[in-house]
Amino acid sequence: MWFGVGERNCERFTRSLGRVITVEDRAKISVLINTLNEEKNLPHALRSVKPWADEIIVVDMYSTDRTVEIAQEFGAKVFLHERVVEFEIARKLAIEKASNDWMFFLDADELVPFPLARCLLQIAHEDAVDVVRVPRLNYLIGAAMQYSGWGPNQDKQYRLFRRGKLGVRANMHDHIEVFPGAKVHELSFPSDGAIIHFSYLDFEHFIAKLNRYTNVHALQAAKTGEHPHIVKALFKATRKFLAYYLLRKGYRDGWRGIYLALLMFFYEIATFAKLTQLRLVGDREDIQNMYAKEAERYLSEYVEC
Structure with a gap:
């Protein structure tokens, strides 16, 4: 027990x-x-x-x-x-x-x-x-x-x-x-x-979860038809940083507060980057298939020789 x-x-x-x-x-x-x-x-x-x-x-x-x-x-x-x-x-x-x-x-x-x-x-x-x-x-x-x-x-x-x-x-x-x-x-x-x-135990732990959460967030945004835009990404990221650090008084949490605000800034950038990838190129499997075709194109030159 x-x-x-x-x-x-x-x-x-x-x-x-x-x-x-x-x-x-x-x-x-x-x-x-x-x-x-x-x-x-x-x-x-x-x-x-x-x-x-x-x-x-x-x-x-x-x-x-x-x-x-x-x-x-x-x-x-x-x-x-x-x-x-x-x-x-x-x-x-x-x-x-x-x-x-x-x-x-x-x-x-x-x-x-x-x-x-x-x-x-x-x-x-x-x-x-x-x-x-x-x-x-x-x-x-x-x-x-x-x-x-x-x-x-x-x-x-x-x-x-x-x-x-x-x-x-x-x-x-x-x-x-x-x-x-x-x-x-x-x-x-x-x-x-x-x-x-x-x-979160450490920043490695935080970033690992951030990576997983932004994957989900980007996938949900792609499913709803949201279109990525760099200006929108920068605006949302900046707004989130200011919200965490100033509006919610993150500065009173010392170094943890500033790094948390910066990581939340990056959260928005990472989400929009992944959304851009999904909308314009595809997911990892799509890109892997694309690379396989590219590899065959390069390797075909050996056959011609």
Whole structure:
């Protein structure tokens, strides 16, 4: 058994929770987690929800490490989903498999601190709202970000919700859809707590994810028929830099703030560069086929000799 998730720890949490609501009366919540090779992060996420989650659903995309084994050790229900570019689309399966009306999205590199858990359970128990936006405290290269658009009161996520009040769509940057008529409540940091997000280990990690995200973003733009334009790219990139560094006070995050703003500038440039490639030339396979034809053209000279 993993340290911190035994019966004694669950009982300790339950006794503390009882100061707010009785265990018998509290609403049941299913925690939904997507995974792909998350053996290093997943134990922290699961330890933070095991004491209070009535059900843990893990949707795994055929991990090749110990992710599935770890999830099962924590008593999670594991379901497999094909690997998809739009990673968030797998959340649909998690919603379908959940048994409870209340659900909570959690990423494998996140955890729920004790005060936030109590707040979420209280909200579900009071049953007065349908969807809750939760602050997220993001860590970047060893430190928590307070500004730069990544501060806990700047980055708020739709995470706790009632069945039928929130959906998921295949859009990387706008994947959550709150259904009409849903009552939305927004938490504040530090009074209500925040999800802890251990985001990026180093710049290599950041750039690797940036590369993957810009691939998805460019592909989505190409599918919608968006046309690349260098002036538009420079305008959007500059606007994003100014938004992160000045408007969202990235300068108060020191060197992390300036580099984050610069990388977000590059994000827009990389996205437009990839969109230009897709629209004017094609994807990697198209270019590989083009090179094969070019190679044959050069090699045909040997046949003529």
